[in-house]
Amino acid sequence: MPNRTTKSIKSAFIAGDIILGGLFPVHHKGVGEQPCGEINPDRGIERLEAMLFTIDEINNNNNILPGITIGASLYDTCARGTYALEQSLEFIRASFYSLDTSEFVCSDGSQAKAKFSPTKVTGVVGGSYSTVSMQVANLLRLFKLPQVSYASTSASLSDKTRYDYFLRTVPPDTLQARALVDIVQEFNWTYVSTVSSEGEYGSSGIDYFQREARAKNICIAANVKIPAKSTNSTFDRTIRDLLEKPEAKVVIVFVRIEDAKGLLDAATRFNLSGKHVWVASDAWGRQDKPVKDNLLAGQGAITLELQSTPIKTFENYFRNLNPRTNIRNPWFREYWEAVNKCSWRENTNKHATRNIRYCTGAEKLNRKIHQQEGKVQFIYDAVYALAIALDKMQRSLCPNTTKLCPEMERIDGEHFKDFLLNVSFNDNYGAHVQFDKNGDALGRYTIMNYQRNRTTRHYEYQEIGRWSKTLNLDHSKIIWAGGTDKIPTSRCSE
Numbered sequence: 143m144p145n146r147t148t149k150s151i152k153s154a155f156i157a158g159d160i161i162l163g164g165l166f167p168v169h170h171k172g173v174g175e176q177p178c179g180e181i182n183p184d185r186g187i188e189r190l191e192a193m194l195f196t197i198d199e200i201n202n203n204n205n206i207l208p209g210i211t212i213g214a215s216l217y218d219t220c221a222r223g224t225y226a227l228e229q230s231l232e233f234i235r236a237s238f239y240s241l242d243t244s245e246f247v248c249s250d251g252s253q254a255k256a257k258f259s260p261t262k263v264t265g266v267v268g269g270s271y272s273t274v275s276m277q278v279a280n281l282l283r284l285f286k287l288p289q290v291s292y293a294s295t296s297a298s299l300s301d302k303t304r305y306d307y308f309l310r311t312v313p314p315d316t317l318q319a320r321a322l323v324d325i326v327q328e329f330n331w332t333y334v335s336t337v338s339s340e341g342e343y344g345s346s347g348i349d350y351f352q353r354e355a356r357a358k359n360i361c362i363a364a365n366v367k368i369p370a371k372s373t374n375s376t377f378d379r380t381i382r383d384l385l386e387k388p389e390a391k392v393v394i395v396f397v398r399i400e401d402a403k404g405l406l407d408a409a410t411r412f413n414l415s416g417k418h419v420w421v422a423s424d425a426w427g428r429q430d431k432p433v434k435d436n437l438l439a440g441q442g443a444i445t446l447e448l449q450s451t452p453i454k455t456f457e458n459y460f461r462n463l464n465p466r467t468n469i470r471n472p473w474f475r476e477y478w479e480a481v482n483k484c485s486w487r488e489n490t491n492k493h494a495t496r497n498i499r500y501c502t503g504a505e506k507l508n509r510k511i512h513q514q515e516g517k518v519q520f521i522y523d524a525v526y527a528l529a530i531a532l533d534k535m536q537r538s539l540c541p542n543t544t545k546l547c548p549e550m551e552r553i554d555g556e557h558f559k560d561f562l563l564n565v566s567f568n569d570n571y572g573a574h575v576q577f578d579k580n581g582d583a584l585g586r587y588t589i590m591n592y593q594r595n596r597t598t599r600h601y602e603y604q605e606i607g608r609w610s611k612t613l614n615l616d617h618s619k620i621i622w623a624g625g626t627d628k629i630p631t632s633r634c635s636e
């Protein structure tokens with residue numbers, strides 16, 4: 143199905159009897175007046191394709207909605223709440239749009255049909271960033287449109303007095319804060335500093351950490367906030383603040399990925415290899431960006447990532463995508479140009495411009511560098527949760543048919559939300575999917591240590607344990623800064 147654009151709004155569209163909306167940060171935030179910036183390969187394109195892949199899989203599964211096909215209408219948020227809000231208006235436009243064509247008759251006497259009518263969606267998958275999900279949730283709830291995020295972890299989104307149509311297949315950061323405190327206690331650290339990004343994710347996450355820490359008699363030394371607009375001097379000041387509390391060797395880091403990079407870049411400038419033990423939340427996770435040029439400053443770090451399992455079949459699907467055939471994703475060619483560093487623009491003049499390498503479409507995703515994006519499973523689970531809820535609703539309201547019956551022509555959002563809150567299934571990839579009364583999923587985290595592999599001598603994230611209500615760490619796998627296995631101390635001197 144070709145992509146559809148209304149006005150300047152682009153979407154990836156699959157036709158179907160029931161349409162699911164989707165929101166993905168296909169592009170990073172733009173700079174200055176530009177709402178959208180660079181293409182976002184992992185958290186944008188790969189996640190969007192994960193939703194398309196899951197819908198294909200469900201439509202080929204005769205056990206779920208056997209007589210009904212699911213379609214999709216996916217939009218780019220540009221990782222920006224305001225932009226996402228504009229795109230999300232497309233999801234609810236159909237609620238207003240009731241073009242009466244009965245007065246229009248074609249020259250041959252047939253009934254006129256609207257060339258384009260906005261597609262009504264039944265549920266929305268997304269967004270990624272909590273700030274985006276919050277703004278979109280404020281709009282969708284007015285139209286009783288359930289929303290299932292695959293990545294937004296801010297604890298605020300558990301508040302059903304504000305976000306009553308918001309659910310998620312990921313846990314709230316209150317659980318991540320508890321996991322971080324359990325790690326601090328595991329090593330008998332009683333005096334730590336904290337660094338957090340300004341904004342919903344960082345501020346909310348570190349507040350919960352500090353609340354949990356104080357309850358366990360852990361003292362906070364420096365409590366540093368990174369403003370939204372930060373420069374190198376911001377991070378230099380952060381390092382100086384940390385150095386004023388030398389006994390607090392451990393630093394709890396609840397920051398956006400850009401700030402994690404800024405922090406380690408500054409630590410490198412101060413030549414602080416091994417001075418601090420960074421203990422970081424999922425934004426840092428197992429991302430390459432913060433540590434790529436900061437091996438010594440980053441070594442010994444302990445980081446959390448939401449526990450997920452790669453979806454093998456999606457891996458094959460994604461690797462075999464090609465811009466010549468993958469036309470349902472209108473951003474795929476731009477992605478292809480970025481990851482292959484080539485230009486897709488057809489060569490309109492006789493001589494190819496010397497310094498541009500044109501894409502051929504024969505380029506292949508390099509297997510060794512591609513690691514499945516960490517939230518693919520949560521997208522897979524979100525789409526299945528919506529489909530299974532629709533299947534149960536269809537069997538309940540339309541018992542004599544596998545098709546849509548009149549009772550499901552205009553799906554009541556409140557009724558659908560009840561079906562959604564009651565789904566409970568295993569996704570065949572190690573996850574049991576269910577929602578609590580707040581629409582939150584169970585909390586499972588993988589704990590990693592950034593270390594220099596003793597055999598290969600390469601730096602890497604090594605899994606050292608897991609947290610699911612309680613912490614389970616293998617101390618023998620940890621390599622602290624400087625290659626030592628001696629646990630650093632971080633406590634008050636007085």
Ligand SMILES: N[C@@]1(C(=O)O)CC2(CC2)[C@H]2[C@H](C(=O)O)[C@H]21
Nearest residue numbers: 270271272293294295296343425
């Ligand atoms: N959990 C997040 C959030 O905003 O709620 C924190 C994050 C900034 C790092 C983004 C992660 C992601 O998109 O995988 C979201």
